[in-house]
Amino acid sequence: MSNIILETHNLSMKFGGVVAVDNVDFTLRENELRCLIGPNGAGKSTFFKCITGLHKPSSGNIYIQGEETTHWHTHEISHLGIGIKTQVPNVMDGLSVWENIWLSARRYNDVKNANRRVDSVIERIKIGDIAKRLVGELAHGQRQRVELAIVLAADPWLVILDEPAAGMTGVDVEIMIDIIKEINRHAAMIIVEHDMQFIKSIADQVTVFYQGSILMEDNVDIVLADQRVRDVYLGRKV
Amino acid sequence: MDLTAVIIVEILYTIASLIIISSGLAVIFGMMKVINFAHGEFMMIGGYATIIAVKSGINIYVSILIIAPLVVGIIGVIIERLIIRHLYGRLVDTMLATWGISIVLIGLATMIFGNTTEGITTPISGWQIGDYRINGYNFFIIMIAILIVSLGYYLLKFTKLGLIARGAMQDPNVASSLGYNPDRIYMTTFFIGSAFSGMAGGILAPLVGLTPNWGTAYIAKAFITVVVGGPSIITGLLSSSTLFGSVNQIFSFITTPVWGEVALLVTAIILLRLLPKGITNSIFRGKL
Amino acid sequence: MQSISQKRLVSGVILALLAMYILPNFIEYSTLSLLIIYAILALSLGLIWGFGGILCFGQAAFFGLGAYSYAVFAVNIGESSIPFILAILTPALFALILGAIMFYGKLSDVYLGVITLVVTLILFRFANSTAGPEYAIGKARLGGFNGMPNFHTLNVPGMPDVYIWDLDFYYVCFILLIICFISLYFLIKSSFGRICIAIGQNEQRIELIGYDVRKYKTIFFGIGGGLAGLAGALYASWAEIVTPGLFSLSQSAEIIIWCIVGGVGTLSGPILGAVILGLLKYYLGQQSLVDNNLVIGSILVLFVLFLPNGLSPALANLWVKITVKTKSRRPNTRRKKVSRAVRGIHNE
Numbered sequence: 001m002s003n004i005i006l007e008t009h010n011l012s013m014k015f016g017g018v019v020a021v022d023n024v025d026f027t028l029r030e031n032e033l034r035c036l037i038g039p040n041g042a043g044k045s046t047f048f049k050c051i052t053g054l055h056k057p058s059s060g061n062i063y064i065q066g067e068e069t070t071h072w073h074t075h076e077i078s079h080l081g082i083g084i085k086t087q088v089p090n091v092m093d094g095l096s097v098w099e100n101i102w103l104s105a106r107r108y109n110d111v112k113n114a115n116r117r118v119d120s121v122i123e124r125i126k127i128g129d130i131a132k133r134l135v136g137e138l139a140h141g142q143r144q145r146v147e148l149a150i151v152l153a154a155d156p157w158l159v160i161l162d163e164p165a166a167g168m169t170g171v172d173v174e175i176m177i178d179i180i181k182e183i184n185r186h187a188a189m190i191i192v193e194h195d196m197q198f199i200k201s202i203a204d205q206v207t208v209f210y211q212g213s214i215l216m217e218d219n220v221d222i223v224l225a226d227q228r229v230r231d232v233y234l235g236r237k238v
Numbered sequence: 239m240d241l242t243a244v245i246i247v248e249i250l251y252t253i254a255s256l257i258i259i260s261s262g263l264a265v266i267f268g269m270m271k272v273i274n275f276a277h278g279e280f281m282m283i284g285g286y287a288t289i290i291a292v293k294s295g296i297n298i299y300v301s302i303l304i305i306a307p308l309v310v311g312i313i314g315v316i317i318e319r320l321i322i323r324h325l326y327g328r329l330v331d332t333m334l335a336t337w338g339i340s341i342v343l344i345g346l347a348t349m350i351f352g353n354t355t356e357g358i359t360t361p362i363s364g365w366q367i368g369d370y371r372i373n374g375y376n377f378f379i380i381m382i383a384i385l386i387v388s389l390g391y392y393l394l395k396f397t398k399l400g401l402i403a404r405g406a407m408q409d410p411n412v413a414s415s416l417g418y419n420p421d422r423i424y425m426t427t428f429f430i431g432s433a434f435s436g437m438a439g440g441i442l443a444p445l446v447g448l449t450p451n452w453g454t455a456y457i458a459k460a461f462i463t464v465v466v467g468g469p470s471i472i473t474g475l476l477s478s479s480t481l482f483g484s485v486n487q488i489f490s491f492i493t494t495p496v497w498g499e500v501a502l503l504v505t506a507i508i509l510l511r512l513l514p515k516g517i518t519n520s521i522f523r524g525k526l
Numbered sequence: 527m528q529s530i531s532q533k534r535l536v537s538g539v540i541l542a543l544l545a546m547y548i549l550p551n552f553i554e555y556s557t558l559s560l561l562i563i564y565a566i567l568a569l570s571l572g573l574i575w576g577f578g579g580i581l582c583f584g585q586a587a588f589f590g591l592g593a594y595s596y597a598v599f600a601v602n603i604g605e606s607s608i609p610f611i612l613a614i615l616t617p618a619l620f621a622l623i624l625g626a627i628m629f630y631g632k633l634s635d636v637y638l639g640v641i642t643l644v645v646t647l648i649l650f651r652f653a654n655s656t657a658g659p660e661y662a663i664g665k666a667r668l669g670g671f672n673g674m675p676n677f678h679t680l681n682v683p684g685m686p687d688v689y690i691w692d693l694d695f696y697y698v699c700f701i702l703l704i705i706c707f708i709s710l711y712f713l714i715k716s717s718f719g720r721i722c723i724a725i726g727q728n729e730q731r732i733e734l735i736g737y738d739v740r741k742y743k744t745i746f747f748g749i750g751g752g753l754a755g756l757a758g759a760l761y762a763s764w765a766e767i768v769t770p771g772l773f774s775l776s777q778s779a780e781i782i783i784w785c786i787v788g789g790v791g792t793l794s795g796p797i798l799g800a801v802i803l804g805l806l807k808y809y810l811g812q813q814s815l816v817d818n819n820l821v822i823g824s825i826l827v828l829f830v831l832f833l834p835n836g837l838s839p840a841l842a843n844l845w846v847k848i849t850v851k852t853k854s855r856r857p858n859t860r861r862k863k864v865s866r867a868v869r870g871i872h873n874e
Contacts, residue, residue: 052734078736090734092727103724104735106717147731154735273636324831330581330635331830334786337779338826345820454775458647465640496655503648507641511631 002030005158005188006051011060013046020046022212023060028158033180033189035199035220038209039232045087047209048162048192052084053077064158083156083187087163089143093136097127097146100135104153117153125149125179141172148179159183160190165198177201196233200224208232244370245491251376253483254383255442257475259456260463261386262435267464268471269407269427271329272322275336277435277460278453279343284310284439285448286347289356298361298444306440307433314432315425323424340453347450355447379441386434391472403427407469462506468516477517482506535711538794539704546700555696556764557808562699563760564800566706568784570753572796575785577714578746579726583639584646585781588617588751590772591649592758594668597768600677601666605686606763609678613759614752621751625744632740646773653770673769680763699760703797706753710793713749722746783826789836798838 006028013021021043028034036044049055051062053074062070069077078084092100098118105117122131125145130138135146144164151159164180165173180202183189193199199206203220210232216223223229263277274280284306291301317339325332362374394400405412406423414420439453446452463482467474485505490498513519549558571585595616599609628641655661657670668674680695682688690698713719725732725739733739762768771777780803788799803822810818833840 073738074730074733075736075738078734084734086730086734090728090731092724092731094727095724099720099724103721103732106721107736111717150731150735273639321827321831331834333636333639334782335827335830337782338823338830341776341779341819341823341826343823345817345823348817348819458643458775462640462644465636494655496651499651500648503644503651506644507627510633510637510641511627514631514633514637 004028005030005065007063008051009061011047011050011062012058013050013055014058019212021050021057024214026207026214028188028190031188033184033202033204034191035203035206036190036192036209037194037199037206042209043212044192044209045162048160052160081157083151083154083159085147085151085161085164087166089140089147091135091143091147091150094134096132096134098122098131100146101149101153104150107154121149121153124152124182141168144168145175145179152183156187158188162192163194164191165193165195173198196224240370244372247372247376249484249487250380252487253479254380256459256463256479256483257383257386258379258438258441260460260475260479262431262438263460264464264467264471264475265434266428266431268469269403270424272332273336273461274431275333275457276317276340276343278455278457279340280310280314280432280435281439281442281456282347282448282450282453283313283343284436285443285452286351286356287436288440288443289358289448292358298358302440303437307437310436310439311429311433315429318425318428322428323421326424344450351450353449355449357447358444360444375444382441387472387476394472462503466506466509466516468518470518474516474518535708539708542704546697550693550696555693559696559699559764561801561804562703563757563764564784564804565797566703566760567754567757567781568788568796568800569706569710569793570750570757571781572785572790572793573710573753574747574750576791576795577719577726578722578743580743580747581635581639582642582750584642584778585754586773586777587642587646587649588621588754589758589761589777590653591617591620592755593762593768593772594653595755596759596762597674597677598663598666602664604678606678606681607683610680610759614755617755617758618748618752622744622748625747629740629743629747643778646775646778650770650773653773671770673767675767677762679766695764702756702760707793707797783822786829787825787836789838791835792838795836795838799836
């Protein structure tokens with residue numbers, strides 16, 4: 001088996017009296033593409049925020065490639081070579097697509113290589129036609145793709161996405177699926193997702209969150225066939 | 239012993255005046271998340287209204303408690319309808335626009351009243367505690383502050399209007415989804431907030447020499463009292479006024495009033511650094 | 527794109543140099559010098575607000591600090607070169623410390639406003655209370671509300687007896703303004719500048735990319751402080767006295783108004799705003815019919831309501847319209863100014 005690149009021990013996150021993430025032990029191995037699923041309020045998004053440094057967990061530990069990152073800032077975690085995309089498109093609306101991506105490429109390259117890198121990412125994500133436009137003028141699906149390009153421009157070895165297909169329709173979803181598969185050839189991925197169709201078309205291993213804990217973790221087909229998972233999604237108590 | 243009594247009265251007085259000068263700003267900020275930078279000038283107008291009323295023979299308490307709030311409340315509503323309502327949801331722009339209004343009001347007052355100092359005498363004479371003399375008007379201010387706080391608490395906690403207000407504070411959409419016109423709520427809030435500012439000006443008018451730019455001395459203090467207080471209007475106002483009032487008075491007593499004020503401001507900075515969302519967001523959560 | 531805007535820069539600088547020689551024929555040069563000092567001060571806020579999204583309500587603090595530092599060091603040292611440099615470094619350092627306190631504490635807009643305002647007020651109160659002889663730094667007595675007169679004004683570096691004044695002082699100010707403008711132009715085009723602009727638009731994204739936002743904002747804020755200090759040093763030399771009024775709320779308000787009127791999100795805007803409003807204030811000061819505050823305040827309200835992007839983008843649009851009309855074949859490829867988006871973020 002390949003190496004563990006990210007793991008959490010007894011990770012918990014409490015807001016006041018509410019336990020959003022409850023003692024989660026989670027491991028991710030190299031080259032894996034893992035989907036985190038679960039009904040609304042299951043804690044998957046909070047878990048995402050904990051491992052990316054957007055929330056400080058109440059207790060427990062997070063290790064990335066053996067190094068403890070529990071209380072690290074987001075930018076430090078990102079600096080390890082991890083690409084992060086939040087749920088709402090998080091982009092610079094007043095700048096052009098090219099400039100948005102450039103900022104990410106420039107983080108780990110000098111100006112000349114950054115320019116080259118932006119062009120190659122634009123080609124990879126197939127957004128050459130909108131490269132000069134202001135991001136604020138783009139449609140939702142295009143903005144999502146621009147954000148993926150921002151993530152990729154830093155050449156991450158682990159990519160963590162929160163609901164990349166949220167609010168997308170038909171063609172955009174297809175494109176997103178292709179992009180995700182393409183990214184996974186070079187990097188491990190964690191994808192927080194709600195939409196079952198989408199998960200079926202990309203996932204291999206799936207972790208199911210329910211009431212802050214991991215309900216089960218297995219191959220996508222087994223998980224989706226499981227009665228407990230179906231109950232959870234239909235809102236029945238387990 | 240006498241000295242202790244005097245110091246305690248002085249501290250209570252400072253706390254009370256902080257409550258009075260911040261209440262108008264607190265109402266508007268708490269309900270609408272609008273920082274009214276013209277607050278100091280609303281106070282200034284309240285002061286002039288009081289002085290004019292008193293000089294034209296009206297009873298001083300009527301002038302302070304009825305005429306000043308009414309005049310400034312009406313002016314506030316006019317300004318809200320003309321300018322501020324176009325900027326709701328744009329926090330920085332409302333701050334800038336009200337800052338502009340404040341400068342305009344200073345200019346207007348200068349043209350009307352000139353750059354001279356106006357004043358009236360306090361209606362209550364002082365009395366002696368041992369070797370020290372206490373200003374009787376200070377007790378009036380403490381009384382008013384207690385009245386404002388308890389009245390505010392009663393209104394918010396036990397009346398239907400208060401319930402709507404609390405709903406609107408949590409989420410502006412609540413009120414409109416319950417069928418109340420948010421426009422009307424904002425207008426009413428602004429009227430009440432401005433009226434409080436006007437009353438504060440009226441109350442302080444007998445203590446100071448009034449000039450057109452008198453209000454600028456208060457805006458920053460009121461501003462930090464409200465912001466440090468945080469989202470809960472009454473608890474926030476009470477806790478931050480108590481804290482700042484005590485700090486200010488204790489340091490003034492040990493050193494000079496100037497350093498008292500500096501100590502107050504430094505405390506504000508430290509507090510904001512430690513509790514960036516205000517006292518009532520960190521310590522007294524969920525209170526009124 | 528790059529070359530077009532650089533051509534524009536060059537032509538702008540040439541125009542500015544022409545203006546430098548022509549303007550003294552129309553307006554007194556001492557008034558002109560003050561307008562230019564204002565312009566540098568406006569640039570200092572225009573930089574951090576328009577490009578970094580940091581609205582500082584207390585830019586006057588750094589201006590006053592620069593002026594006071596200059597005066598204090600000039601009294602002690604007896605020439606102007608070292609005080610001049612210290613007058614830039616002191617406020618810059620102060621801004622760095624203040625910025626670090628605020629940005630490492632992750633304070634949001636309103637609280638940033640409160641703190642910068644309060645710091646200005648502290649300095650104002652302090653400066654006002656230093657009348658006694660015990661408030662002295664070296665040989666320099668701070669002088670309380672009366673201020674500090676009698677310090678060494680600007681001299682030719684290395685020659686303390688050769689003062690720079692009148693027309694020469696005006697040229698020095700103007701050339702410093704041009705140097706500031708060009709430096710800032712390249713600063714915002716640099717990687718550092720681009721990152722700061724992006725932070726102004728979406729802080730979280732930049733953090734997700736892996737930049738330490740706090741560090742960038744603090745440094746940017748420090749640069750703004752240093753620039754305001756430069757304006758302060760020039761002002762001290764111009765006025766030959768520094769007073770606590772430099773730290774006042776109305777001084778801070780004026781700087782903000784210059785930026786709004788000129789246009790936040792451009793470099794030319796704040797300069798334009800400072801010059802126009804500076805002139806307006808000058809002419810208003812010569813009559814007694816209308817109060818100065820009334821006019822300035824109304825202008826602020828009207829701009830916030832009706833022209834929130836300021837004059838500079840509006841004039842630029844007008845210019846484009848005119849040139850497009852005359853040369854209708856030319857495609858309109860002008861990119862929208864970032865200011866709208868920057869302000870949009872603020873207003874959320």
